[in-house]
Amino acid sequence: MNQFLAASSRAFQWSSAVASSRAARRVPRGGAPAVIVLVVGAIIVLNYGLQYTGSVLVLSACYAIVTAGMAVQIGFSQQIAFSQSVFFGVGAYGVAMLNTHYNISVLLATVIMVVAAALAALLLGSVVTRASGLALAVATLMLPLIAVGYVSGTDFLGGPVGAPMNGTLWPSTGSSTTLVALGGGLIVVVLLAAVVFIASRILSSDIGLELFVLGVDERTAAALGVRTPRRKLELFVLGCVFAALGGALYVGTQQFVPETVVDPTTELALLIMLFIGGRRSPIGAVIGALVIQYLQGASNWVSVNILIVEGVLLTVVLLVDPEGLSGMVQTGIAWLRGKSGPAAVDRELVPAELAAADLAAAATPAAGGRGRPRSPACRCPAWSRRRAAPPQTRRCSRCAASSRSTAASACCTTSRSRCPNAACSGCAARTGRARPPCSTSSPAAWRRRRARSSSAAPTSPDGRRTSGSSWASAAPSRLST
């Protein structure tokens, strides 16, 4: 415990230094995967854009947009909703219809359909996300079944044949086919990078921590102060919007919507991509989409027996690591680090341990941990307004040294951190003792204090008599200078 306190105080000093430096502000968290996707994708499109390989990769990027959203929704937050293929279809059919019947350019139609999908998801989600766990899974499993029944019977949408489209993603009036192919590919790659950025940014933020708790247990999350209905609705809308975007780009690059996009098999294919790549990591989801789509597009025995390959691949990958390919890579990196330094943070820890591990990892800059240290305030989601607690100058009751806030490192135990007896971490480190327990350092002291408080009869501003415990929380105003 003592070590932890010392480490966290060091973490606080170091991280406040980093947080205030300009270097930290320049690259927001989640930027690195997005930049990698952008650069690699652009190189691939520019080099192979006109070949078959390039078109397969652009197609897989459309699916990757969907799976990156699923990584947040299904993998990380465990909200198992099978709605993605339907909204993929909404985006694809919507753009095709707007372009064919109303002559709206594909890019504008994409924007319109994404907004429309967001509204539709908001309406649908406010009904569907009332359910949780398996009920959510089964209820949303109906959506692809309903959609495929509707689409195959509707001639307006092309029925079982599918809907063709003339327009292209790159505005094609007067431009060559080369430009259309490369430009369309680049638009897809840029949007994929943006989606990956949004997804990884969410996961590494405080909201990400709330979502993590939501994924571990919904009731625990609610007890910790996470507004679960709202978060669930937001997750549903996020997944649906990304799916619609992916569908719109799909039709923009393929110029055709087959009826099978709303089929349950599309949903299954997306799930396989997600779980092979790594269910909790957006970049893993991108890699999964790439791998599966590449295997399907390869015209050799692999694509002929794609079902066997997918089945075996999924089984083997999940047996080796339930976190998929990205989990294997992380384990490999952790193993390499383990040879040279402390191990990486295990994502399966419960949030309190996670916060502790974060701080501990941040305290040793050489370890690197999971990147930059967090800001000093508590990482407990219930109190996670990160910048809400400015460091206060406060005098330590024990060594009388004026120090910056000692409260920050342990605000999960709120009453304790405001305890007037709390020694500053400096003297706790010196004497080798942890801070004394709050207001009950000994029964005798507690009785003494209780007698004193009842005789003085202090009252709170609203006139109520305060009890012994709230004496403690009222005290810092007297002690602070």
Next chain:
Amino acid sequence: MKFGNLIIAGITTGSIYAMFAVCVSVWYRVSNILNLAVGDFAMVGALGVDNLYRVKGLPLPVAIITTLVVVAVFAYLYDQVVLRLAQDGRRPIEGIVITFFFTFALSFFIDGVAKVLFGTDVHAAPTLWGGRSLTLGSLNFERAGILVLACAIIIGGAFWVYIKFTLGGKALEASGENSIGARIVGIDTRQYRRLIFIGTAVIAAVFGIVESPITGFTYLSGATISLTGFLAAAYGGFRKPGRALVAGLFIGVLEALLGGYVSAEYGDTVLYAILAAAILAWPRALGFESAVSG
């Protein structure tokens, strides 16, 4: 007598759903894994018998027995290799990964193998009880449908007797209530997991053989059957075979009635919409208490 005929057709398909739902939910009790490959075993049963009988020229009983043995051996091997590694190791896999995705991968694998072995055409096992459909007044009874119903009643009854009246059934019930507790009192849940997995695979194959003359199977039919079984099991809360059975029959009858009276084209769409609305309206009453976690 349109109504009566629709009810008969509904009960026939409903009994198929019900049996697959019972297979899914009984195995979920002991293993906490949803068997999404149950329909693929049915498909293998139907297409395997067809292939051995029609193409290879084996006599029908030999073909049926060979197919069932192959299914059982394959199920045994899958349990011994994959599920043992996944669940019985030092670091058992938990949560949605094991609940959905291992049998899901198995389903893909079986489909792929079936495509190689049996081709992509629609086939069906030979009719076991040929002849014109029986009529009673204006009601029509398909002979294959009667066989399906008979199988459902026999196997369902056997399940009921097994769960209610034997020690094995009690152990099964105990591991359904609390898997860790069952292991503490000495019930070998792994053994039951293997037994039920093989048993349900064989039952599914039998149903595939009996049912295929009605609908015909391709190598992709398995997923649809698993899906309906999964849905019906879901309305039984995944752990209650009795309720799953009722739910399966109900879905079958509702499907037939909607197809007959509302719209042949959009009947299924309406059915699924009704089912989804029911879940959202009464999640507790329908037994969706147990959430997937982890």
